[in-house]
Amino acid sequence: xxxxLVNFTPLLSLAGGLAIGVAATVLILFNGRIAGISGILGGLxxxxxxxxxxxxxxxxxxxxxxxxxxxxxxxxxxxxxAGWGEILVAGLLVGIGTRYASGCTSGHGVCGISRGAxxxxxxxxxxxxxxxxxxxxxxxxxxx
Amino acid sequence: xFVVTALCAGLLFGFGLIVSGMANxxxxxxxxxxxxxxxxxxxxxxxxxIAVGAIGFALAKRRKKSLLGLPMQxxxxxxxxxxxxxxxxxxxxxxxxxxxxxxPALVALGAGYLKAWGFVGAMLVGMAIFxxxxxxxxxxxxx
Numbered sequence: 001x002x003x004x005l006v007n008f009t010p011l012l013s014l015a016g017g018l019a020i021g022v023a024a025t026v027l028i029l030f031n032g033r034i035a036g037i038s039g040i041l042g043g044l045x046x047x048x049x050x051x052x053x054x055x056x057x058x059x060x061x062x063x064x065x066x067x068x069x070x071x072x073x074x075x076x077x078x079x080x081x082a083g084w085g086e087i088l089v090a091g092l093l094v095g096i097g098t099r100y101a102s103g104c105t106s107g108h109g110v111c112g113i114s115r116g117a118x119x120x121x122x123x124x125x126x127x128x129x130x131x132x133x134x135x136x137x138x139x140x141x142x143x144x
Numbered sequence: 145x146f147v148v149t150a151l152c153a154g155l156l157f158g159f160g161l162i163v164s165g166m167a168n169x170x171x172x173x174x175x176x177x178x179x180x181x182x183x184x185x186x187x188x189x190x191x192x193x194i195a196v197g198a199i200g201f202a203l204a205k206r207r208k209k210s211l212l213g214l215p216m217q218x219x220x221x222x223x224x225x226x227x228x229x230x231x232x233x234x235x236x237x238x239x240x241x242x243x244x245x246x247x248p249a250l251v252a253l254g255a256g257y258l259k260a261w262g263f264v265g266a267m268l269v270g271m272a273i274f275x276x277x278x279x280x281x282x283x284x285x286x287x
Contacts, residue, residue, distance in 0.1 A: 003236060004181035007174055009165055013185040017192020018162020021282040023157035025200025030149035032210035032217050035157060037246040042271045045224070054150040061154020062247060063254035068155055076162040078252040079170035082242040089247065091249075091263040093238030095270020100231025105245040106157075106205060108232075114197030115205070115218065122224045123232040128176075129235045131235025135176040 024111050027058065036107020037062070038098035099125070145210050158251045164189040167251040169243025176240055 024035040030108075031054055040055045066076045082090065098104040101123050103112060108127075112120020158167075165185055174183030207216055221258040222228075239245050244263050246251070252260035 001178055001182050004174055004183040007171065007181075007183045008187070009185050009211060010188050010286070013164045013188040014165075014192040016160040016162070017164065017189035017194075018196055019160030019163060020189065020202065021157055021160075021193040021196025023160060025203075026149060028158065028200055028204045028210075028216075028218075029154040029207075030211050031146050031153070031214075031216075032204075032214040033150075034217070034219065035153060038271075041246060041250075041268075042155055042274070042285050045268075045271055045275050053147050056246050057150040058154035058157075059250065061151045061156075062158040062250045064169075065155050065158020065251055066255035071263055074163055075257040076167045076251060078168050078191060078248075078255060078257050078260065080243070080252070080257060081170055081173065082259070084259070084262065086241045087244075087259050087263050088192075088266045090238040090242035090244065091266025092270040092273075093234050093241070094245065094249075094263075094270075095235070096233030096274050097231045097270075099271050099274035101235055102198065102231070103229050104235060105147050105239075105249075106247050110193045110197055111201070113190075114194050115201040117219070119220065119222050119228060123228055124287035126232035127236035127239060130233045131176045131240040134195040134237045134240025135173060136179055139177055140179050142275045 019115070020106075020110060024114070028111075034107055034111045036103050036111060038094075038104040039102065040108050042099050063108075097127075146214060151173055151214065155245065158254070160193075161251050164192075167248045167255070169248070169252075171243075172245075172248070173240075173243040176243070196246075 027033050027035045040058055044052055044055055069076050103123060107124040108120035161167045175186035181249050202218060208282055210216055242263060249260055249263045
C-alpha cells in the first residue's frame with residue numbers, strides 16, 4: 001500500500017463529513033428520522049404510502065445539491081470509470097443489497113455507528129470488506 | 145415545516161458529499177483500492193460525520209418527540225442476522241464495481257450524469273425486486 005498524496009483531501013473531506021453529520025442531526029432532531037438514503041428512497045416503494053412528503057423533500061435536496069455546490073463555487077465533477085454493464089449490475093446489487101441490509105453507507109455507516117449500533121458496525125465492516133475485495137479482484141487480479 | 149427541514153437536511157447532506165469528494169466514484173474507488181495508490185479521504189469523511197452525528201444522536205435519544213413534535217423514530221437494537229450480512233456483502237460488491245452508493249449516485253444524477261441515471265434506475269429495479277420478494281413471502285405466510 002502507498003498513500004495517494006495527489007488525490008488525498010483530508011481537510012475538505014473532513015469538512016464535508018462534518019456537513020453530513022449536521023445534516024443527519026437536523027433530520028433526526030427536527031423530523032425524528034434517520035438519514036439513511038437507501039431506506040428513505042426504498043420507503044417510497046413500500047405500501048401503504050403514508051410519509052412520502054418528507055422522503056421526497058429530502059431526496060429533492062440531495063438531487064438539488066449540485067446546484068447549491070455550483071453557487072458555492074465547488075461544482076460536483078463525478079469521474080465515472082465504470083462501463084455501462086458494470087453500472088447496471090452494480091446498481092442492481094446496491095438496490096437489492098441495501099434493502100436486505102436495511103441500510104447503506106449513510107444509514108449504517110454514518111447514522112448507525114453514530115448511535116453506537118453493533119448491527120450497523122457489522123454491516124459497515126461487511127460492505128467495506130466486500131468493496132475492498134471487489135476492487136482488488138477487478139484491478140489487481142482481472143485487470144493486472 | 146417538516147418538509148422544509150427535510151429538504152434542508154437533504155441539501156446539506158448532498159453538499160457535504162460533493163465537498164468531501166464522495167460524489168466522485170473515482171475517489172471512492174481510490175479508497176477501496178488498498179493495494180494500489182490508496183486515498184484515505186473517505187475515512188476522514190466518516191470521522192467528521194460520526195463526530196457530529198454522535199452528538200446529534202445522543203441528544204435525540206433523550207427525546208420522545210422531535211423538535212417539531214414528530215415521533216422520534218430511532219431503530220430498536222436489532223440482532224445481527226444473515227440477511228444483514230448477505231445484504232451488506234451484495235451492496236459492497238456493487239459499491240466496489242461502480243464506486244457509487246445510493247447518496248452519491250443521487251447527487252451525480254442531479255448533476256446530470258447519464259451513467260448516474262442508469263445506476264439509479266438499476267438501483268430502483270433492485271429495490272423493487274426486494275419489495276416484490278418480500279410481498280410474495282408475506283403472501284405465503286398469510287396463505
